[in-house]
Amino acid sequence: MKAKFLASAGIVAATAVALTGCSGGSGSGGGGGSEAASCTNTIVNAEAPQVTVWAWYPAFNEVVDQFNNANDDVQICWTNAGQGNDEYTKFSTSIESGSGAPDVIQLESEVLSSFTIRDALVDLTEFGADDVKADYAEGAWEDASSGDAVYAIPVDGGPMGMLYRQDLFDAAGIEVPTTWEEFEAAAKKLKESGDGAVIADFPTNGRAFNQALFAQAGSVPFEYDSANPQEIGIKVNDEGAKKVLEYWDGLVKDGLVATDDAFTADYNTKLVDGSYAVYLAAAWGPGYLQGLSDADPNAVWRAAPLPQWDAASPVQVNWGGSTFAVTEQAKDKELAAKVAMGIFGNEEGMNLGVDKGALFPSYAPVLESEAFADKEYEFFGGQQINKDVFLDAAAGYEGATFSPFQNYAYDQLTVEIYAMVQGEKDASQALDDLQASLEQYATEQGFTIK
Amino acid sequence: MATTTAPTSSHRAEAPHQVKHRPDRNYRRKQRWGWLFVAPFALIFLTFLILPLVYAFRMSLFTSTLATGNRFVGGDNYIKAFSDPIFLQGLGTVAKFALIMIPAQMLVALVAALVLDNLTTWASKFSRLMIFIPYAVPVVIGALMWGFLYSPRFGPASSIFGIFGLAAPEFLAQDNIFGSLVNIVTWQWAGYYMIIIYAALRGIDPGIYEAAVLDGASDRQIALRIKVPMISSSLVMVVIFALIGTLQFFTEPQVLRGVAQGAIPTSYTPNMYAFSLAFSYSQFNYASAISFALGIVVFVFSFFFLFLTRKQSGLK
Numbered sequence: 001m002k003a004k005f006l007a008s009a010g011i012v013a014a015t016a017v018a019l020t021g022c023s024g025g026s027g028s029g030g031g032g033g034s035e036a037a038s039c040t041n042t043i044v045n046a047e048a049p050q051v052t053v054w055a056w057y058p059a060f061n062e063v064v065d066q067f068n069n070a071n072d073d074v075q076i077c078w079t080n081a082g083q084g085n086d087e088y089t090k091f092s093t094s095i096e097s098g099s100g101a102p103d104v105i106q107l108e109s110e111v112l113s114s115f116t117i118r119d120a121l122v123d124l125t126e127f128g129a130d131d132v133k134a135d136y137a138e139g140a141w142e143d144a145s146s147g148d149a150v151y152a153i154p155v156d157g158g159p160m161g162m163l164y165r166q167d168l169f170d171a172a173g174i175e176v177p178t179t180w181e182e183f184e185a186a187a188k189k190l191k192e193s194g195d196g197a198v199i200a201d202f203p204t205n206g207r208a209f210n211q212a213l214f215a216q217a218g219s220v221p222f223e224y225d226s227a228n229p230q231e232i233g234i235k236v237n238d239e240g241a242k243k244v245l246e247y248w249d250g251l252v253k254d255g256l257v258a259t260d261d262a263f264t265a266d267y268n269t270k271l272v273d274g275s276y277a278v279y280l281a282a283a284w285g286p287g288y289l290q291g292l293s294d295a296d297p298n299a300v301w302r303a304a305p306l307p308q309w310d311a312a313s314p315v316q317v318n319w320g321g322s323t324f325a326v327t328e329q330a331k332d333k334e335l336a337a338k339v340a341m342g343i344f345g346n347e348e349g350m351n352l353g354v355d356k357g358a359l360f361p362s363y364a365p366v367l368e369s370e371a372f373a374d375k376e377y378e379f380f381g382g383q384q385i386n387k388d389v390f391l392d393a394a395a396g397y398e399g400a401t402f403s404p405f406q407n408y409a410y411d412q413l414t415v416e417i418y419a420m421v422q423g424e425k426d427a428s429q430a431l432d433d434l435q436a437s438l439e440q441y442a443t444e445q446g447f448t449i450k
Numbered sequence: 451m452a453t454t455t456a457p458t459s460s461h462r463a464e465a466p467h468q469v470k471h472r473p474d475r476n477y478r479r480k481q482r483w484g485w486l487f488v489a490p491f492a493l494i495f496l497t498f499l500i501l502p503l504v505y506a507f508r509m510s511l512f513t514s515t516l517a518t519g520n521r522f523v524g525g526d527n528y529i530k531a532f533s534d535p536i537f538l539q540g541l542g543t544v545a546k547f548a549l550i551m552i553p554a555q556m557l558v559a560l561v562a563a564l565v566l567d568n569l570t571t572w573a574s575k576f577s578r579l580m581i582f583i584p585y586a587v588p589v590v591i592g593a594l595m596w597g598f599l600y601s602p603r604f605g606p607a608s609s610i611f612g613i614f615g616l617a618a619p620e621f622l623a624q625d626n627i628f629g630s631l632v633n634i635v636t637w638q639w640a641g642y643y644m645i646i647i648y649a650a651l652r653g654i655d656p657g658i659y660e661a662a663v664l665d666g667a668s669d670r671q672i673a674l675r676i677k678v679p680m681i682s683s684s685l686v687m688v689v690i691f692a693l694i695g696t697l698q699f700f701t702e703p704q705v706l707r708g709v710a711q712g713a714i715p716t717s718y719t720p721n722m723y724a725f726s727l728a729f730s731y732s733q734f735n736y737a738s739a740i741s742f743a744l745g746i747v748v749f750v751f752s753f754f755f756l757f758l759t760r761k762q763s764g765l766k
Contacts, residue, residue, distance in 0.1 A: 085730070089729045092729060092732050093729070095732075096732070096734055114732075117516050118516070118732065204711070205711040205712065229517065230517040261709060261710065261711050261712070264708065265598070265603075265604065265709070266602065266603040266604070266709070269603055269604075405516060405731065407730045407731060408730070408731050411715075411730070414712065418624075418711075418712030421712070422712075445515040445516040445517055446517035446518040447516070447517045
């Protein structure tokens with residue numbers, strides 16, 4: 001066991017070090033040949049100092065090339081160190097060992113506080129982050145900052161909407177639901193029509209998806225400020241969360257929704273073969289859907305706003321979204337901050353991200369541009385989904401606070417929702433148990449609970 | 451396995467005789483050459499096994515929580531580990547696996563080896579290869595493959611059960627995941643153990659069988675009364691392999707977790723618990739302590755098993 005465990009730890013560390021081989025000599029001109037070899041991209045200007053970047057954005061190579069061509073004084077050395085948790089594992093290991101981290105790293109906003117609490121990220125305000133604040137969507141900026149500190153520059157967001165199968169709705173005679181009440185009625189109608197589809201999936205491992213649904217009903221699970229890092233407020237079992245979970249528990253019990261694990265092969269197939277009539281999605285969802293290779297060519301997909309609890313006062317929520325942060329291990333922090341702010345902080349770079357990588361920009365000049373609003377999506381029969389759905393959702397999003405042990409909180413959420421779906425607990429009990437386990441964990445970790 | 455095998459020092463085995471005599475210069479020179487040959491291995495052994503072990507053990511004596519700094523706590527992490535309900539539950543799970551999975555693997559391997567030992571046709575060679583092939587499939591690939599076979603959407607189960615008008619069982623549901631994992635491991639390892647047992651069977655002098663036949667022994671009597679007792683040391687070795695492997699159960703549940711997160715929590719086995727503590731929750735100190743605690747459990751179990759079977763294994 002020990003051998004195996006340590007061997008894998010060693011491999012992770014070794015890979016991390018190997019991947020960032022070029023960080024060692026950034027700024028020094030000598031030995032450029034072998035250093036450049038470990039970058040995924042080609043370095044345009046070998047004389048300029050290099051900044052290492054870990055990122056997994058689709059089509060990122062073109063964005064990097066664009067940046068390197070446009071900048072003589074700094075070059076990006078890019079590595080794809082894996083997506084989401086894969087990358088965080090490597091980053092986490094290099095924080096622990098004190099070396100091997102890149103200068104700039106792509107992080108989802110929900111994990112930022114998990115790394116700031118380990119003193120792994122640089123506060124960017126001293127490098128002029130406040131000056132570019134106006135360039136970014138408010139909610140996204142809020143997600144990337146904690147108190148007065150700014151720990152990352154937002155890149156893309158995930159305002160939520162509802163993607164639905166117009167053909168299935170028409171066949172069952174269903175109007176597009178605008179509230180959750182109508183959504184439930186539509187689910188019943190669809191089931192009665194007997195064509196085998198359910199209205200949607202409620203994944204027990206939905207993590208940020210489930211959390212976003214809770215937030216829509218006013219749930220504020222965590223209170224946390226990196227200025228006072230040893231204090232945390234936990235309220236995962238508040239009224240909003242209970243209301244939402246009870247609602248979905250009802251749908252599950254009545255067999256109106258599926259409970260497949262999200263992002264598995266089964267789920268991906270069902271998403272496109274007509275098993276689910278609705279895909280409750282973030283703004284990156286259309287790109288994801290389109291990328292599933294077996295997409296049914298006869299399916300008619302359309303986008304609509306996320307159903308609301310109260311149609312009179314709609315609440316917009318966000319699922320996912322990522323940022324660029326500068327690590328404490330960065331050799332030249334000012335230069336790294338320049339890269340973090342500069343890669344997508346210009347229209348050319350961001351447009352590449354939007355057109356080639358289907359990103360939903362947080363950068364205001366592109367986000368608010370007419371071209372973006374008017375963009376027609378062939379996959380949705382030419383519908384202008386940004387104008388119709390996602391721009392409103394993005395504008396209404398006010399930001400959220402995540403815990404410094406978000407991964408643990410999500411894992412426990414999965415455990416509790418699964419127990420609920422299995423019929424072992426009711427919604428309220430599941431959330432109370434979640435609250436208790438998170439409080440215990442926080443105490444064990446030395447936090448004071450507000 | 452590292453827990454049971456002490457580093458052997460074969461290059462010193464013959465030394466005591468020589469030491470009594472006058473130091474032989476020739477011998478000394480030879481010994482230096484010996485060191486040279488051992489050096490590459492020793493270097494790797496030290497850097498990648500001994501040093502990390504020492505480092506991890508040192509880490510396990512400290513604690514560093516998210517909100518407070520790093521401080522020395524001595525054996526506290528071990529006390530915490532052995533009273534941690536999640537760790538103990540994981541140990542319970544692997545103990546349950548050991549009780550079911552090891553006999554299952556042994557039975558399949560032993561029966562297959564005994565049958566193949568008696569066959570002399572071409573089918574024997576072919577079957578041997580077929581039974582062994584799953585072992586040649588990397589564990590991760592095997593688990594991924596079974597993940598698809600178990601899938602309600604892609605798996606063959608729904609069509610097979612459909613023939614009889616039945617609904618296929620949900621292999622990845624909470625109630626069935628235990629059996630599904632036992633099946634994967636048995637499929638993967640029985641062939642390997644079969645080869646070990648088969649090799650031991652081939653080592654038996656055929657003259658013994660002739661004598662037994664002359665005495666009127668039936669095939670079954672030869673198998674159970676002669677063959678099995680004569681290969682008991684190999685059987686003990688196989689059980690030890692299986693025991694250590696099962697207590698360290700990790701890869702298959704970790705891979706299947708990708709398609710059944712609810713049924714397989716992050717702390718399903720002690721090894722998975724240590725993994726998620728270290729890499730998902732950044733608790734490297736406690737993860738080290740859990741790893742060493744598991745190492746202790748593996749050592750104790752292996753030791754007792756070897757002690758109990760010292761007669762059969764020829765170790766007494």
